[in-house]
Amino acid sequence: DAMVIQNPRYQVTQFGKPVTLSCSQTLNHNVMYWYQQKSSQAPKLLFHYYDKDFNNEADTPDNFQSRRPNTSFCFLDIRSPGLGDAAMYLCATSRPVAGDIRNEQFFGPGTRLTVL
């Protein structure tokens, strides 16, 4: 089945130690997103890629970076994780259809990040 895969499902890192979360997709979708979801809160968009074009949300901290080496893969790098960065990180994809970009997002299972 075509899908969005996130690895690892659970990640533990130490305060200040860089960490990378990965996302891959077999849907061949143009757009890939990263969301941060803290406990009992809404998923919050960090950034997205439309093909190779990177779009950062204005309130995304500089500590968060992303890379998309090809259509299938997208990475979330947290350069110096703080305790406040502990959250579920969700990757999603979408594919604009015939100029209509109000289309469905397909989500991965998420990576739960713990910062010690």
Next chain:
Amino acid sequence: AQRVTQPEKLLSVFKGAPVELKCNYSYSGSPELFWYVQYSRQRLQLLLRHISRESIKGFTADLNKGETSFHLKKPFAQEEDSAMYYCALYTGGFKTIFGAGTRLFVKA
């Protein structure tokens, strides 16, 4: 300000009872609204979108621009409807704002 509000964190109903999950939005433009659902141990997935005007799994949602609401309704809840429901507002530029979610628990 662009915002999606789901006032109930938890909604508990008996099987067969009607259910309504509330969603209110704040947006100056023409809203594009969605409901996403997350069943236990599954990923977040689209349930329905207002432009489709469709009924999915017995759920419907009507956009009320006067009340800035997009409530999700089902006349007879089933146990398998128990899940986390998120209302979402597309604001353009590939940005979607999600509400904090409502957990629906359908009791036997």
